[in-house]
Amino acid sequence: MYTKDEVKAFKIGFWDGFKRYSKKKGRKMTSWVLKGTQIKEVQLKFDLNEEGAFVMLQVDSKLDANRLAVFESFEKYKPVIDETCGEDLIWDKNYFIKGFKEVSVIYYQLPDVSIYNKEDWEKCYDFFFKQMSLLEEAFLDVKEVVMYRV
Template sequence: MYSREEAKKIKESFWTSFGQYMAPVPSADGEKVTWVNYKTGIRNLYFRMDASNKVAQIGIVIADSDAGIRALIFEQFQEYRTVLHAELGEEWIWDAEYYDEYGKATARIYTEIRGSSIFNQQDWPALISFFKPRIMALDSFWSTAQYGFEMFKY
């Protein structure tokens, strides 16, 4: 078992390694992008990656505090569902109402793997292999779909 500080350092080390690994990879538009902290340009709309000792997840998180706005953004993603899944090459889980670890209401579209631990450096290649193609597919999707979400910029 790791102390909170040790766990934080291990996670930071993984995400730094992942960021360095992805740094030379341009976005779908040919731009430089910070993959670990991907900017969608829409407030409270995130492409998030997370890993723990049991599960790794990547997904779209809609975290607007206004439940109505959150629902509208989620509905807009549903309009793009076929395009998103075609770009990803797989079906993801759609969760219109999810409460994060702090009890904050969000909506999310995500996928996950189990059995790889961020705390086991031998699992890092599997985690990178899980995250890389999916964040790149999200970027490719977003390069065209973002224009359908401009009404949510504020």
């Protein structure tokens, strides 16, 4: 078990490493869409937790009806999104964030990696960069029509 300071150091080290990795690949961290989706309920996210590494499009709203309406708008364009992203993309209308709340997500998962194992970091960086590039491209392809529907 790690102390609070050790956990913080792992997280800082990992994300600083990803910033450097992205920069080498030609992307600054500030160039990813992430929270700048222009759709209030939608964020693109990177996550690394006990279940693995995740690249996700998360739909979240205080009102379930709004969340589900936005997610269903994306579902209408699933063939377009899947054409860009491939078959590994997972769609979950009712995804529960442990200890937090229910959201809707479209995501990729890389299982069996840990922020506490530095040997996993390069694999996570590769996964994050490749999968977010695809998910972001697919999002941008359908963003305008989804915005129009919601």
